[in-house]
Amino acid sequence: MNKLWLASLLSISCSGTSFAATNITWWHAMGGQLGETVNKIAADFNASQNDYQITPIYKGEYTETLTAGIAAFRAGQSPNILQVFDAGAATIMNAPGVAKPVQDIMIESGYTFHSQDYLAGVRNFYADNNGKMVGMPFNSSTPVLYYNKDILKQVGGEAPTTYEQLEALAIKLKSKGYAAFSQSLTPWIMVENFKSRHNLPLSDQQNGYQALSSTVMVNTPDMQMHIGKLKEWSDKGYFKYYGSNWDANQIPFERQEVAMWMGSSGSFGGLRNRVDFDFGTTYLPYWQSLNKNGTHTFIGGAALFALNGHSKAEDKAVAAFFTYLTRPEVQMYWHQTTGYVPVTNAAYEMTKASGYYREHPDAEVGVKQLSLPSGEWTKGYRLGYYPQIREVMHREFDNIFAGRSSVKDSLNKVKTESETLLSRFARTMQ
Missing domain, CATH: 3.40.190.10 (Periplasmic binding protein-like II)
Known part of the structure; x- marks a missing residue:
């Protein structure tokens, strides 16, 4: 009886260990109602699967969040994901070894990634000079x-x-x-x-x-x-x-x-x-x-940057969250709840098909403006x-x-x- 009980206990313990979720953190600058929406998206992601758990943490305004993130990276205690606003993009993208390009982390984690899936006015702003996307567009506005x-x-x-x-x-x-x-x-x-x-x-x-x-x-x-x-x-x-x-x-x-x-x-x-x-x-x-x-x-708002210095398992968790975040239905929810533009073409098309813009035509103005003709100087800017x-x-x-x-x-x-x-x-x- 004791042997049977012990074997059962060991089986449960091993099972619990093998299915323990990988935990990651996300530092952001979304306060108030926006912060509540961020928390809901994180909670929905956590509930959608058993492998990963993300914890969103509000770190203050944009500048405070960027400063805290860089300081934490230098101390070897950085979050997995850091929200960085438009004006701070050059700082995080040019800092050697700080950010891992979203395009790399997605592909290395076994996910497909096509930059053309993102609105042109959005993807160019957070891409390097070769067109590789470094930041994951999130709360994009114009x-x-x-x-x-x-x-x-x-x-x-x-x-x-x-x-x-x-x-x-x-x-x-x-x-x-x-x-x-x-x-x-x-x-x-x-x-x-x-x-x-x-x-x-x-x-x-x-x-x-x-x-x-x-x-x-x-x-x-x-x-x-x-x-x-x-x-x-x-x-x-x-x-x-x-x-x-x-x-x-x-x-x-x-x-x-x-x-x-x-x-x-x-x-x-x-x-x-x-x-x-x-x-x-x-x-x-x-x-x-x-x-x-x-x-x-240009777009405004901010993007999410995956920071270096974490395990492959945690990087894979980041990639899983980014994949979830860019699902058309999740992007449509974020867009309709906050007013920020949907960052992918699929989310934009889904929102149009839902009839939302017929009821709220003003909500489409930002997306349409970002889709106007481009020029030599409209891609964005990289200023330290x-x-x-x-x-x-x-x-x-x-x-x-x-x-x-x-x-x-x-x-x-x-x-x-x-x-x-x-x-x-x-x-x-x-």
Whole structure:
């Protein structure tokens, strides 16, 4: 009896050991409702199979998460997956030995991987100069124009396609007591995506894809014209600048104090739940004087990077999770719940077939904008220490709109300080 009991116990113990799940961690920057959605996706993945378990851990805002991830890697205690935002992509991708390309980890783990399965505007941003995808696109977004339909009806206007049309509309809106627009994250919308929308270079070395960039092209005639116009519109009350805080620029639109707001396509879901007025979404405007039709924008948001230094079993768990995450039905759920774009063609087609866009046509605007014609400079950018460069831009935009500095002087300061940061970054890569 004792022998039988012991044999049974050993059998159970061995069975439990052989089927023990491989555990991996995912550090992310999704707080609030987005964090709840991340937790649900992780829980659903865990429940879908018995081999792997993923634990999502919120590490703060984007910059905090990136900093924590790099510090943990240096200490030999890194997570398996790290969420890295667009501005930090060059930092993680250029750091020797830190990230393992998603394309490699998938194939080495026995999964099929085709980069062409991903939307062009999404896959190019997180690929190296040979086209190999390094990051797994996750919460991908792009800047769009939201507009209050009722306010625009008061002046008989339609949502503008170009900045020329926006200026004409702003005059009418001002006569009715409305500022035309505000926008969130000026470097992203008014610098990076201004360049992409007009197919203009953001930096040298093919926007950093060919080699490490040494300069950012911000004091060019096109930028001086564009930022100069924004300052003129600010002085006339057409454009409201509320500083570098995202919400400070979005809330006036929610309160119907401005007629339009340039923000993230990923904000669609939240806006839909928070406002009680009818709003629409359209493409980010462009200057017809600079580009007759306008090219597609860059993506924003973030990607997931698999970090080196883990076992093959854990890498295989990462690959399994990435495979689950990019299932069309999972991507469609993420897209419809959050407003972020679906990153694969299959998920986009499934969403269209479901009739979701017939009911919510504004939710498709970001995807369509990313699918507009491309150009030489629309693939993306690879700029080291770009989060710090963005901070320099924020400071100088504050100075411009407060009247403390001229457009030309501030853009020259951005150029000079950016070159110092890029040079410092290049030295760290040696």
